[in-house]
Amino acid sequence: MSAKTIDAILNKALAGEDISPEEGVALLEQTEPAAIEDIRVTADALRREQAGEIVTYVINRNINFTNICEQHCNFCAFRRDAGDRGAYWLDWGQIEEKATDAVRRGATEICMQGGLNPEAKEKGTKEKANSLSYYQKLIRTIKDKFPQLHLHAFSPQEVQFIAREDDLSYSEVIAALREAGVDSMPGTAAEVLDDRLRQVICPEKINSATWLEIVGTAHKLGMPTTSTMLCGHIETPQQQIGHLRSLRDLQQNAGDRGYPTAITEFILLPFVGEKAPAPLRRRVGRDQPILADSLLLTAVARIFLGRWIPNHQPSWVKLGLAGATEALNWGCNDIGGTLMEEHITTMAGAQGGSCLEVSSLQAAIGEVGRPYAQRDTLYRHLK
Numbered sequence: 001m002s003a004k005t006i007d008a009i010l011n012k013a014l015a016g017e018d019i020s021p022e023e024g025v026a027l028l029e030q031t032e033p034a035a036i037e038d039i040r041v042t043a044d045a046l047r048r049e050q051a052g053e054i055v056t057y058v059i060n061r062n063i064n065f066t067n068i069c070e071q072h073c074n075f076c077a078f079r080r081d082a083g084d085r086g087a088y089w090l091d092w093g094q095i096e097e098k099a100t101d102a103v104r105r106g107a108t109e110i111c112m113q114g115g116l117n118p119e120a121k122e123k124g125t126k127e128k129a130n131s132l133s134y135y136q137k138l139i140r141t142i143k144d145k146f147p148q149l150h151l152h153a154f155s156p157q158e159v160q161f162i163a164r165e166d167d168l169s170y171s172e173v174i175a176a177l178r179e180a181g182v183d184s185m186p187g188t189a190a191e192v193l194d195d196r197l198r199q200v201i202c203p204e205k206i207n208s209a210t211w212l213e214i215v216g217t218a219h220k221l222g223m224p225t226t227s228t229m230l231c232g233h234i235e236t237p238q239q240q241i242g243h244l245r246s247l248r249d250l251q252q253n254a255g256d257r258g259y260p261t262a263i264t265e266f267i268l269l270p271f272v273g274e275k276a277p278a279p280l281r282r283r284v285g286r287d288q289p290i291l292a293d294s295l296l297l298t299a300v301a302r303i304f305l306g307r308w309i310p311n312h313q314p315s316w317v318k319l320g321l322a323g324a325t326e327a328l329n330w331g332c333n334d335i336g337g338t339l340m341e342e343h344i345t346t347m348a349g350a351q352g353g354s355c356l357e358v359s360s361l362q363a364a365i366g367e368v369g370r371p372y373a374q375r376d377t378l379y380r381h382l383k
Contacts, residue, residue, distance in 0.1 A: 006035050010042040013303045018248070021241045024304045028237035028296065036296060043299035043331035050310040051333035055365040056375040059358060060109035060152075060337035061102035065090045065138060069115030073202040075191075075233065077275040079115050089117065092141050099142045102340060103149065106358075109337070109377045110142055112153040113186060116161045131165040132173065136180040143181035150183045150377040152226075156214035157189035160206050170217050178223055184377055185218050187227035187263065193246045194239040201233065201280060212250055215263075219254045224261040224378060227309065231297055232289050233271040233280065240297060244304045251308045264378055265311040265334065266301060270294045270318045291323050295330045302331030311379055316356065325364040334375070335361055 009023045019027075030036055066089040069079035080087035090098075099110060114120075122133035135154065143151060154162075154177060162173045174185075191201060193208040206214075215225050227247050231240060247263065254262035270289030273281040281287075294314075302312055313334040314327035324335055340355050358374075365372040374382045 003032075003035060006030065006038065010038060010303070013042060013306065014045060016307070018306060018308075019304055021238075021245050024241040024244065024300060025237045027300045027303065028240060030296075039296065039299045039303070040330050043302040044329055046302055046306065047312070047331045047333050050307055051312075053370050054333075054373050054381070055328055055368070055370050056334045056373050056379065056381070057358070057361045057365070058109055058337040058375055058377060059106045060111055060377075061098065061105075061107050061340040063090070063095060063098050063110060063112045063341075065095060065112060065114040066117050066120065067115050068117040068119070070118055071116055071202070071204040072277075073205065074277050074280040075201055075230065075271060075273070076277070082117075082119065089120075092137070095138065095141050096145065098341075099146055099149065103146055105338075105340065107149065107338070107340070108382070109150045109152055111186065111337075112138065112142075112151065113155055113158065113188065116158065118165070121165075131162045132168065132176055135162060135177060139177065139180040139182060147181075151181055152184045152186055152377055153177070153182050155186050155189040156211050157206055159185075159214050160210060170214050171221060174214075174218050174221055174223060178221065182223070184264070185215070185223055185225040187215065187225050187267075190228050190243070191230040192235045192239050193243045194235070197235055197239055201230075208246065212246060216250060216253065219250075219259045219262045220257070222260045224264050226265050226267060227263045228267045228269050229301075230269050230271060232293055233273075233284050241300075241304065244301055248305055248308050251305075255308075263309050265313055266305060266309045267313045267315060267336075268294060268298055268301060269315050272318055289318055289323075291319060291326070294319060294323070295327060298327050298332060299330045321356065321360065321364055325367055328365070328368045328370070334379075335365060 009019055013019050027039055067078050067080050068082050068087050068089055102110060120134045121129040121131055122137050123129050159170055159173050163170055189205060190211055195207050198205060218225050229243050251263050273284050274287035311334055312332045313336050314324040314332050316324035316336055338356050362372050376382055
């Protein structure tokens, strides 16, 4: 595609218009350094217009409460079967201890997700053991002691798991989790919203329509969500843009229907394959993400999603802090959270670490010459 055509696409985005999927693919397929630099400059300009100069961060803690999981995703080095070496399942005291430590260190958010463990059941109001009661107890273990914490918990896949186990609707599960104390839903388990690809990388996971249905139901019920994409494995530019189009359509639908909240941020999650299951690792042919590819997709995501999802965050766990810092020049306005611990990506062989101090995040932001601010989960600046 000619430089003139690329310029026309970028000017269209700068004018505030949505670019088409075909135009998004054209941007992703650029290999000329000059064209890629024009894409970066455009994404950075749109970031400035849509999100401002301030780079935000959140003080949060991850709690992955179990890695015992019934599914076998081909990119996952985290999951274990019960009884396997390295399998774990946190008890209530351990979860409370982690939450207490997070509060002591200034956290405003707990992000909690885990494997799909069929044994994770508790007795409910009718004294029948069920999955929903277990997840409600997870919530209460944290929120009864620390009601001020924002609980960002349980992916669409976990919602489907609870609904299946207990024969409930998605709306019933989400409403019950929200009533118990969940404040927002992680947009994980999306991987790439293309069912042909999902049959290769995560054949046991929910399909694209189910993911979109559950996230849309959360928005309808007033629960905000995030959004993600697992990239840099065997997906094509067309599939990447198809994923972004599904997110954009979902966000536009929430606005058209007048839902009180919807997607708060987009996070790109580059594939780390060092310890991933062998078949996919061999097909990808590398252990760590290619930074240049991740940065180009970061920029195109900003251009394609435009004003619809204004907050974009890189993954310092996957890219390293230096890579995440560079992403601030490619359309990102947020550098993520402190995490305090991280298991899913670390167990896959990521080299970015699992905990960062606030001072490290602030110093990284300073390297790109922009001011910083602490935020809460919903992107409200905190003093």
